[in-house]
Amino acid sequence: MIRKFGPETALLLIDVQVGVDVLTHWGGSNGRRNNPDAEDKMLPLLAGWREAKLQVAFTRHDSREAASPLKFSLPTGAQKPGFEPVKGEIVVEKDVNSGFIGTDLEIQLRRANISRLAIVGFFTNFCVETTTRMAGNLGFDTYLVEDCCSASNRIGPDGVDRDPELVHAMTVANLHGEFCTAINFVDALGLVTADNNQLSRCQGNE
Numbered sequence: 001m002i003r004k005f006g007p008e009t010a011l012l013l014i015d016v017q018v019g020v021d022v023l024t025h026w027g028g029s030n031g032r033r034n035n036p037d038a039e040d041k042m043l044p045l046l047a048g049w050r051e052a053k054l055q056v057a058f059t060r061h062d063s064r065e066a067a068s069p070l071k072f073s074l075p076t077g078a079q080k081p082g083f084e085p086v087k088g089e090i091v092v093e094k095d096v097n098s099g100f101i102g103t104d105l106e107i108q109l110r111r112a113n114i115s116r117l118a119i120v121g122f123f124t125n126f127c128v129e130t131t132t133r134m135a136g137n138l139g140f141d142t143y144l145v146e147d148c149c150s151a152s153n154r155i156g157p158d159g160v161d162r163d164p165e166l167v168h169a170m171t172v173a174n175l176h177g178e179f180c181t182a183i184n185f186v187d188a189l190g191l192v193t194a195d196n197n198q199l200s201r202c203q204g205n206e
Contacts, residue, residue, distance in 0.1 A: 014121030019069030
């Protein structure tokens with residue numbers, strides 16, 4: 001049974017930047033992604049979090065790779081419209097996959113008395129996965145809102161082009177039950193907006 005997301009729970013948005021749309025960089029000439037409506041679900045989740053006055057945190061990626069579209073020096077390094085942080089929200093800048101490496105993300109979360117995380121963003125199999133694994137290892141009660149994340153297709157060393165749906169599904173399967181609990185957008189929004197009595201009744205009927 002998952003209890004309501006309260007003041008101890010932060011929404012962590014991973015690398016919601018314009019450059020994630022440059023799919024030829026992530027998946028080759030036939031680059032594509034799953035969950036094309038992930039952003040349309042992230043926005044009301046972010047709005048619900050802010051309305052409930054819960055902690056919001058962002059990672060922003062400034063890649064070390066010269067060809068990456070996720071560089072602050074490029075227009076594609078900017079946040080996607082609607083995902084700009086506001087005053088009081090945690091923002092860390094990173095240049096590796098994990099939001100916890102080379103940043104003070106953990107320190108800022110601990111200082112804000114955060115012990116639970118709900119994670120969304122890009123890409124499921126890259127920075128979302130690495131950050132989620134580390135969050136679980138660091139002792140955070142971690143939730144992955146899987147349909148608010150997206151993966152690109154991946155071409156393996158054998159030359160096989162794996163569909164983004166497969167990449168995403170396998171990543172979520174690897175994380176769920178070991179490093180986090182995977183939930184969907186409807187559940188996540190309900191855990192923010194429902195009062196405790198509503199939540200208890202719903203869970204009692206399952």
